Amino acid sequence: MSHTANHDPNREIRIDVPLLTRVEGEGSLEFVARNGRIESLQLRIFEPPRLFEKFLEGKDYSEVPNIAARVCGVCPIAYQMTSIRAMEKVFGMQESPWVHAMRRVVYYGEWLQSHALHLNLFAAPDFLGFSDVIHMAHRHPEDVRRGMHLQELGNDMLRLLGGRSVHPIGLRVGGFFRAPPKHEVADLVDKLLAARDLVREFVAWAVGLPYPKDEQEFVSIAVRHPHEYGINEGRLASDRGLDIDFSEYPERFREHQVSHSTAHYSMLDGSSYFLGPLARMNLNFDLLPAEVQDLARELGLRFPSHDMFHNVAARALECYLAVVDSLNILQAYRLPNRPWIEPTPRAGVGHHCTEAPRGMIYHRFELNESGEVIAATMIPPTSQNQARLEQNLNVAMERFGLQHADEQLRELCEKVIRNYDPCLSCSTHFLKMTVHRE
Amino acid sequence: MIAGVGSSHGADRLGWEVVDALQQRPLPPEVGLYHCSLPVELSSLLLLSKYAIVVDAMLGHGPVGKIHVLGADNLPQARFSSGAHGVGLSDAVGLAIALGFEPRNLSVVALDVVQPDAVWDPEWVAVLTQAVLARLTEELEKIP
Numbered sequence: 391m392s393h394t395a396n397h398d399p400n401r402e403i404r405i406d407v408p409l410l411t412r413v414e415g416e417g418s419l420e421f422v423a424r425n426g427r428i429e430s431l432q433l434r435i436f437e438p439p440r441l442f443e444k445f446l447e448g449k450d451y452s453e454v455p456n457i458a459a460r461v462c463g464v465c466p467i468a469y470q471m472t473s474i475r476a477m478e479k480v481f482g483m484q485e486s487p488w489v490h491a492m493r494r495v496v497y498y499g500e501w502l503q504s505h506a507l508h509l510n511l512f513a514a515p516d517f518l519g520f521s522d523v524i525h526m527a528h529r530h531p532e533d534v535r536r537g538m539h540l541q542e543l544g545n546d547m548l549r550l551l552g553g554r555s556v557h558p559i560g561l562r563v564g565g566f567f568r569a570p571p572k573h574e575v576a577d578l579v580d581k582l583l584a585a586r587d588l589v590r591e592f593v594a595w596a597v598g599l600p601y602p603k604d605e606q607e608f609v610s611i612a613v614r615h616p617h618e619y620g621i622n623e624g625r626l627a628s629d630r631g632l633d634i635d636f637s638e639y640p641e642r643f644r645e646h647q648v649s650h651s652t653a654h655y656s657m658l659d660g661s662s663y664f665l666g667p668l669a670r671m672n673l674n675f676d677l678l679p680a681e682v683q684d685l686a687r688e689l690g691l692r693f694p695s696h697d698m699f700h701n702v703a704a705r706a707l708e709c710y711l712a713v714v715d716s717l718n719i720l721q722a723y724r725l726p727n728r729p730w731i732e733p734t735p736r737a738g739v740g741h742h743c744t745e746a747p748r749g750m751i752y753h754r755f756e757l758n759e760s761g762e763v764i765a766a767t768m769i770p771p772t773s774q775n776q777a778r779l780e781q782n783l784n785v786a787m788e789r790f791g792l793q794h795a796d797e798q799l800r801e802l803c804e805k806v807i808r809n810y811d812p813c814l815s816c817s818t819h820f821l822k823m824t825v826h827r828e
Numbered sequence: 829m830i831a832g833v834g835s836s837h838g839a840d841r842l843g844w845e846v847v848d849a850l851q852q853r854p855l856p857p858e859v860g861l862y863h864c865s866l867p868v869e870l871s872s873l874l875l876l877s878k879y880a881i882v883v884d885a886m887l888g889h890g891p892v893g894k895i896h897v898l899g900a901d902n903l904p905q906a907r908f909s910s911g912a913h914g915v916g917l918s919d920a921v922g923l924a925i926a927l928g929f930e931p932r933n934l935s936v937v938a939l940d941v942v943q944p945d946a947v948w949d950p951e952w953v954a955v956l957t958q959a960v961l962a963r964l965t966e967e968l969e970k971i972p
Contacts, residue, residue: 463835463865511868524919527926535875535927542872556865557836 399792400426405800419803423792431784433776433807443766451477451563451735451761459557461768464507467500467552468746469768470561471622472753477563479740480757481733488726489565490623491719492551496561497621497744498712499547502540503555504747505667505705505712508811509596510537513702516805517599536592540709543585547716550578565730575723582717589713590685596706597689601699602805604786608696608778609661610669613745619677619711620670621745627673628663629694637741639752645769655777656769662777665749666810667704668695679718682711698782701809735761746771748811772812779810829877830960831862831870833884833917839941842885842952849957856968867920874924879933879967883960884917886938893952894940895959900931935963 405421422430442461446454458473459466471493478485485493511523514533520526527534545555550570552558560566611632615624626634634642645654657663672694675683686693691703737759743752749771756765786806787799794802830850832843844863851861860877864870874880886896903918917936925931939956 460836507868522919524922524926527923531927534923538868538872538875538927541868545869554863555869556863 397793397795400424401792403792403796403799405796405803419807421787421799421803426792428784428787428792431780431787433780433783435773435776443768446763446766449763451481451733451757451763454755454763454766455561455563456557456559458768459559461770463556464504465500465746465748466557467497467548467561468744468751469753470558471497472742472744472751473755473766473768474561474563475622475744476740476742476753476755477757477761478733479742480738480755481563481736481761483564483731483733485623486565486726486731488569488724489729489731492566492729493622494618495547495716495719496551496558498716499544499550499552499555501544501747502547502709502712503542503544504811505709506537506541506544506592508747509592509702509705509709510534510541512811513808514596514599516801516808517601517702533595536588536595540585540589540592543581544712546578546581547712550574562730563733565728567730569726569729572723572725575720579717579720579723582713582720585713586717589710593685593703593706593710594689597691597703599702601702602802604698604782604789604806605696606698606782606785608664608698608782609658610672610694611658611663611665611750612670612673613743613750614673615677617677619674619715626743626750628658629672632658635741636743636752639741639743640754643752643769643774645773654769654773656774657777662781663774664778665771665775666701667708667747668698668701669749670745671695671700671704671707678707678711679714682707682714685710698786698806699809701811705811733761735759748772749775772810775810775812779807779812782806829860829862829873829879830881830883830964831864831873833864833867833870833882835865839885839944839946839948839952842939842941842956843883845953846883846956846960849953850960853957853961855964859964867917868923870917870920871923871927874921874929874934875927877929877933880935881960881963881967882917882921882934882936883956884936884938885941887944888938888940888942890940890942892940892942892946893949893955895955896936896938896940897959897963898936898938900925900934900936903936935967937963 403423418434420430420432446457454473455470458469461469515523515526518526523534548555548558551560551566553560560568609628609630611628613620613624614627626632626636643656643658645656648655675693686707737757739756741754743750751771752769754767755763758764783803783806786802790802832847834840834843847861847863862873900921903921937960939952
């Protein structure tokens with residue numbers, strides 16, 4: 391990004407983006423500045439209600455995972471896993487060690503495919519000065535191939551346990567419908583071993599991308615587990631002392647509506663907070679396998695960090711984690727007697743949080759004595775991050791300076807928004823804007 | 829390789845349905861059949877394939893049910909089912925070509941559904957399957 395600054399910073403600037411294209415969901419950006427001050431910077435999400443929570447009412451618990459998977463094509467495991475664990479809590483079920491381990495593997499698969507997709511296809515062209523990945527591929531074909539290979543490896547992990555990579559069908563309340571035979575696991579182990587060096591290269595490449603520096607104050611929140619990098623199990627923690635059971639989420643986190651967005655804003659004790667790979671690294675770096683920590687140090691990374699663009703490095707480092715920890719699990723693979731525990735339905739309420747690729751996701755399920763859904767709540771990371779994202783945009787734009795051209799201001803907005811990997815901004819050049827100078 | 833592109837929603841599932849139908853047909857063993865959802869999956873598949881037929885629903889100018897057979901050089905931008913993350917079929921093909929896929933080795937066989945919320949017609953699957961098989965036969969006949 392050029393830093394040419396030859397415009398009057400006190401001019402009236404109105405950047406009106408009526409429709410954010412190439413996004414999952416619909417949204418827009420409105421930016422207004424006068425007399426050198428930002429008056430308004432709003433990310434408007436006006437996608438219609440998806441109604442999934444309502445669709446689930448009356449459904450049997452066994453139907454929920456496949457319906458939940460349809461909420462998102464990129465992170466179906468997050469929705470399946472969180473709903474399954476919430477309902478297992480209603481039924482008083484504990485995960486078997488085998489199920490716990492395999493759930494980590496399938497979630498790692500989702501992280502790897504989602505993170506590689508984001509870094510390779512959507513974020514990197516921003517930082518390297520290309521309009522899109524196709525143009526980038528002409529100059530950096532091996533880099534693009536490597537990212538695609540890792541994405542496909544993530545899909546292989548999803549297929550092993552989910553049956554297919556898109557909207558997987560292998561997960562159920564109590565565990566999995568099928569335990570992969572040893573030869574399938576061995577094939578995946580071979581692929582993971584072959585990718586170990588490749589993913590280290592990928593991390594080094596991502597860490598070396600020329601992304602901006604953007605130090606900000608924010609509260610990191612993530613799932614923290616006492617013995618492993620938090621994904622599926624643990625408690626909700628923050629770097630400001632929060633340490634609560636998932637069931638306490640509704641008491642501490644409150645959603646509210648704002649006039650410019652149909653997505654709810656979410657606040658912790660009245661303030662915004664930050665979710666995602668950087669938040670996870672900030673809270674759980676000490677729980678990474680030693681070789682992942684070592685790689686981070688070799689590359690000069692230090693966590694906790696409050697540089698927003700270290701989200702790029704954190705995301706890449708989690709790709710290495712996905713490969714390393716999946717190998718640790720799958721190289722010790724044993725066939726279980728049965729890959730699931732049979733649930734015994736009962737009435738009650740269950741809460742659970744897991745870590746979707748782009749941050750913590752919360753589900754609450756209320757079931758009747760037959761295991762039918764009375765009420766469901768699903769709060770995705772994108773809406774939880776929305777308030778923080780707007781604050782991030784404001785601070786980043788003020789620091790960058792309004793003396794820059796509108797196009798440069800728009801470019802910075804895109805980088806900041808895309809850095810969250812939200813479902814509403816994860817492609818290149820999603821902003822088609824109209825600039826009005828008054 | 830034959831890849832059905834789409835999703836499970838409405839007319840967008842046409843590509844998947846055709847691949848399901850082809851799985852019931854006797855095809856040469858070297859012909860792999862795939863379902864694709866995220867278009868970037870297609871890029872990876874193309875890079876692993878010598879020749880590819882991509883099957884999709886098309887949002888064209890009609891009439892409904894018209895079969896289009898297109899090549900890499902005349903894929904209309906954003907006229908197919910819109911892809912997740914804003915990446916469409918033409919982007920996926922463009923990425924594969926940039927990474928070395930030979931564009932003349934691609935055929936896209938699509939059925940025009942005109943509107944994304946078109947009322948699903950089971951006959952579309954039969955018609956599009958026949959069109960794909962015809963295209964496959966043409967290509968196989970070129971092989972010495």
